[in-house]
Amino acid sequence: MKYTNKHNLPPIIVNALMHDTYSSEGSDYSMTTLIKAPQQVILERENQSALTQDVSDLIFSRTGTWNHDGLEAGNKDNKDVICEKRLAIDIDGVKISGATDVYDRINHHVIDYKTTSYYAVKDALKGGAVKPEWEKQTNGYAYMWRANGYTVRGIKIIAILRDWSRANSFRDKNYPPTPIVQLNVPLWNEQKQKWYLRDRVDLHELAKAEYEMSGETSECTDEERWKIPDTWALKLKGRKRAIKVYKSEAEAHQNMDSEEHFVEHREGKANKCENYCPCRDFCPQYEAETK
Numbered sequence: 001m002k003y004t005n006k007h008n009l010p011p012i013i014v015n016a017l018m019h020d021t022y023s024s025e026g027s028d029y030s031m032t033t034l035i036k037a038p039q040q041v042i043l044e045r046e047n048q049s050a051l052t053q054d055v056s057d058l059i060f061s062r063t064g065t066w067n068h069d070g071l072e073a074g075n076k077d078n079k080d081v082i083c084e085k086r087l088a089i090d091i092d093g094v095k096i097s098g099a100t101d102v103y104d105r106i107n108h109h110v111i112d113y114k115t116t117s118y119y120a121v122k123d124a125l126k127g128g129a130v131k132p133e134w135e136k137q138t139n140g141y142a143y144m145w146r147a148n149g150y151t152v153r154g155i156k157i158i159a160i161l162r163d164w165s166r167a168n169s170f171r172d173k174n175y176p177p178t179p180i181v182q183l184n185v186p187l188w189n190e191q192k193q194k195w196y197l198r199d200r201v202d203l204h205e206l207a208k209a210e211y212e213m214s215g216e217t218s219e220c221t222d223e224e225r226w227k228i229p230d231t232w233a234l235k236l237k238g239r240k241r242a243i244k245v246y247k248s249e250a251e252a253h254q255n256m257d258s259e260e261h262f263v264e265h266r267e268g269k270a271n272k273c274e275n276y277c278p279c280r281d282f283c284p285q286y287e288a289e290t291k
């Protein structure tokens with residue numbers, strides 16, 4: 001990975017951002033790799049030395065790591081928890097490793113820290129679901145603990161909200177009163193966890209074999225690309241703003257009831273490709289879509 005410093009950040013910050021102690025310790029896949037799209041994993045591996053990232057884009061992931069380090073240091077004498085333990089399991093001959101932030105020995109909970117935005121936890125705070133990728137990743141960790149002989153009776157996410165606002169906490173009674181919130185994650189049974197991991201391993205191994213044979217990568221899904229769906233705006237000639245925006249073209253056309261009306265197609269953007277995926281410059285799918 002090559003780093004750029006487009007915004008001329010001070011060297012002490014650049015050094016801290018580039019400091020990365022992560023190691024997958026000889027495993028075939030880490031848990032975080034396993035939940036990524038196979039195409040991204042292949043492109044990252046194949047283009048490792050040519051990948052470029054600006055240091056300014058690392059700030060949120062690194063502050064997450066720094067938060068983890070502080071939380072681990074603060075609990076080093078706490079005998080009720082096991083912190084940052086890397087576990088490994090074997091799924092059909094493929095070695096998977098993953099480091100869980102905390103295992104709570106008293107309640108038998110697997111706990112994962114997330115440094116994230118309020119938006120990412122908003123639904124879960126109102127009783128809705130946590131982000132699907134969090135549910136999958138933490139159930140993967142829970143399976144590792146189970147497979148290593150530990151009981152797991154619950155999964156928690158402790159989210160640190162980087163954009164928390166004290167003013168909002170005074171204004172809105174549903175807004176969290178502190179920047180730290182705890183969320184419950186549905187705990188799957190052991191069989192479901194194993195099936196999920198086996199599916200992911202198969203998907204990655206098949207994509208790898210296919211790539212080795214043909215040089216082609218399997219395409220990322222819309223979900224993996226964080227694609228915002230296409231919409232159709234019903235508009236009035238001569239006006240900039242839409243009268244209403246529809247999720248389907250047919251629905252927009254059904255609501256045209258004047259000769260002055262017309263429908264404008266608004267293509268949804270693949271947010272991950274556009275803004276976050278480090279493989280964008282090497283990705284045939286992205287290239288084909290942006291031609």
Ligand code: SF4
Pocket residue numbers: 037039040043220224225270272273277278279280283284285286
């Ligand atoms: S650029 Fe988009 S399509 Fe290509 S690997 Fe990344 S997420 Fe997938």
